Amino acid sequence: MSVIVFAESVDGKVKKNAFEAVTYGRKTAELLGTDCKAITLGKAENASELGVYGAGEVYNAGDAGFDAFDSQSFAAAIAEAFNQLGGTVLILAHSAMGKSLTGRLSVKLDAGCVSGASGMPTNSDGFQVPKSVYSGKASAHYKITSDKKIVSLMGNAIKPEKTGSASDIKSLSLAASAPLVKVLERKTVSGIVPLPEASLVVSAGRGLKDPSNWGIVEDLAAELGATTACSRPVADSGWRPHHEHVGQTGVAIRPTLYIALGISGAIQHLAGVNNSKVIVVINKDPEAPFFKAADYGIVGDVFDVVPRLIESVKKFKASH
Amino acid sequence: MKILVCISKTPDTTAKIAFKNDGKDFQADGIQFIMNPYDEWYALVRGLELTEAQGGTVTVINVGTADNDTVIRKGLAIGAADAIRINKDPEGAWDVAHQLAAQVKGQGYDLILLGKETIDYNDSEVGATLAELLDLPYISYGNKLEVSGTTATVSREIEGGTETMEVQLPVVISCAKGMAEQRIPNMKGIMTAKSKPLTVVEPAAVTSHVTLVTHTLPPAKKSVHMIAPEDTDELVRLLHEEAKVI
Numbered sequence: 001m002s003v004i005v006f007a008e009s010v011d012g013k014v015k016k017n018a019f020e021a022v023t024y025g026r027k028t029a030e031l032l033g034t035d036c037k038a039i040t041l042g043k044a045e046n047a048s049e050l051g052v053y054g055a056g057e058v059y060n061a062g063d064a065g066f067d068a069f070d071s072q073s074f075a076a077a078i079a080e081a082f083n084q085l086g087g088t089v090l091i092l093a094h095s096a097m098g099k100s101l102t103g104r105l106s107v108k109l110d111a112g113c114v115s116g117a118s119g120m121p122t123n124s125d126g127f128q129v130p131k132s133v134y135s136g137k138a139s140a141h142y143k144i145t146s147d148k149k150i151v152s153l154m155g156n157a158i159k160p161e162k163t164g165s166a167s168d169i170k171s172l173s174l175a176a177s178a179p180l181v182k183v184l185e186r187k188t189v190s191g192i193v194p195l196p197e198a199s200l201v202v203s204a205g206r207g208l209k210d211p212s213n214w215g216i217v218e219d220l221a222a223e224l225g226a227t228t229a230c231s232r233p234v235a236d237s238g239w240r241p242h243h244e245h246v247g248q249t250g251v252a253i254r255p256t257l258y259i260a261l262g263i264s265g266a267i268q269h270l271a272g273v274n275n276s277k278v279i280v281v282i283n284k285d286p287e288a289p290f291f292k293a294a295d296y297g298i299v300g301d302v303f304d305v306v307p308r309l310i311e312s313v314k315k316f317k318a319s320h
Numbered sequence: 321m322k323i324l325v326c327i328s329k330t331p332d333t334t335a336k337i338a339f340k341n342d343g344k345d346f347q348a349d350g351i352q353f354i355m356n357p358y359d360e361w362y363a364l365v366r367g368l369e370l371t372e373a374q375g376g377t378v379t380v381i382n383v384g385t386a387d388n389d390t391v392i393r394k395g396l397a398i399g400a401a402d403a404i405r406i407n408k409d410p411e412g413a414w415d416v417a418h419q420l421a422a423q424v425k426g427q428g429y430d431l432i433l434l435g436k437e438t439i440d441y442n443d444s445e446v447g448a449t450l451a452e453l454l455d456l457p458y459i460s461y462g463n464k465l466e467v468s469g470t471t472a473t474v475s476r477e478i479e480g481g482t483e484t485m486e487v488q489l490p491v492v493i494s495c496a497k498g499m500a501e502q503r504i505p506n507m508k509g510i511m512t513a514k515s516k517p518l519t520v521v522e523p524a525a526v527t528s529h530v531t532l533v534t535h536t537l538p539p540a541k542k543s544v545h546m547i548a549p550e551d552t553d554e555l556v557r558l559l560h561e562e563a564k565v566i
Contacts, residue, residue, distance in 0.1 A: 103448030112529025146529035194480030300549030
């Protein structure tokens with residue numbers, strides 16, 4: 001019996017969330033006293049690196065049909081590989097791809113699943129997994145009672161850890177089925193870490209007053225190597241694209257650092273960001289509710305403070 | 321076009337979250353419940369827009385007890401033609417998907433729409449599970465949907481971008497922001513909703529593989545460390561030396 005990790009790849013490369021999933025899989029295998037195996041579908045150039053993060057064996061099904069994602073074809077292949085490799089627990093990322101797969105796999109494997117796990121499982125009173133619920137306002141602890149189990153892992157819930165060495169890739173003979181969903185076009189912003197995967201996020205709200213003022217937000221983000229985000233009113237007014245909207249009805253994120261500029265911190269916004277490790281709030285209103293959820297706060301005008309903060313970051317980078 | 325929209329009841333987005341019975345149950349006293357925003361604003365409204373433009377009907381379906389009728393009637397007030405309620409307080413996403421599948425199988429829906437997730441349990445699981453049980457294609461996080469004949473063109477959010485795809489009906493699609501705009505029911509809608517059919521059906525036998533043990537609330541945050549607006553160097557120092565995040 002093994003812990004099987006489905007390692008996601010995109011544009012021929014294994015993603016960051018796959019290294020998180022393998023780290024989680026390796027630790028789960030240790031808890032259960034078994035081994036961890038990783039599987040990749042389609043082109044995955046750097047798959048051997050999965051061994052570095054703790055996969056004892058790495059498998060690939062190289063059928064070119066897997067280079068485009070289709071949830072039916074992927075779920076069938078993952079379920080078959082899981083059974084072939086003697087899987088007991090399946091780990092995958094709670095990503096756009098993972099969210100299309102977990103439900104299907106639970107039916108195919110007749111397995112109980114926890115979607116969006118926020119921490120490691122425990123095994124003293126059954127196999128229990130925590131997850132964040134009510135958009136980050138609480139955690140729920142679930143016990144999976146079926147023999148086969150599925151856990152999908154929230155982005156940034158665990159830090160990838162290097163524990164092993166690059167492994168050989170073993171071949172899995174699985175064929176992709178003809179996809180019913182045909183991908184016409186994929187557009188991604190290159191060179192920027194996607195928001196759900198970002199460790200550092202600079203976010204701004206209505207306090208920026210006008211979309212033409214976004215330069216300082218982007219400059220601060222560029223200086224820190226951070227990804228930009230925004231509050232709901234900003235996305236709703238069309239100042240920024242919808243995929244940058246973090247909050248209860250937008251994207252829920254858990255970066256290590258979240259810097260909020262001119263965001264008051266409505267409860268719906270907090271719901272999307274309160275799992276961040278460290279929150280910095282810069283707002284001219286000392287009564288802004290966001291300060292109560294912050295680790296560090298500055299009461300001041302963003303147009304005055306942010307340019308100075310950019311200079312401070314530059315100075316810091318020059319001396320480190 | 322025959323469209324089914326799966327709706328769910330959730331606490332209001334501003335609700336204070338607390339639990340009772342050793343953390344097992346949600347403290348519902350004094351909480352206002354609403355239709356899950358993703359189901360209402362995006363799935364339901366887009367379904368209605370499509371039938372208004374091309375003909376057809378929208379049916380809303382919910383798994384829940386009679387307490388849910390207010391939320392279901394709201395769906396009818398916004399414009400759904402009829403409603404089905406599967407009479408069970410569901411145990412979770414697996415249960416909901418299996419109840420829906422048992423009811424929907426063979427009913428000839430062209431399009432099954434639902435929100436990308438519920439704002440209470442955030443599982444994002446029902447759509448894919450339902451699609452698998454019905455052996456249908458599934459697209460998650462759709463933010464644009466057009467239907468022409470029996471072909472649906474859907475854009476969806478992926479990490480850091482969007483993807484556009486094409487699929488033949490029938491299909492299950494989970495809906496996210498961008499799909500449509502919220503609609504406020506008008507007086508006529510509210511009045512006619514009362515007389516629209518709401519069929520109550522009994523649930524199928526379903527065994528879940530997951531049990532909820534308890535809920536916990538996050539530890540209280542230590543109080544905020546305020547820094548003078550002139551002292552951004554100090555903020556950077558703290559982020560590096562104390563918080564160790566840069």
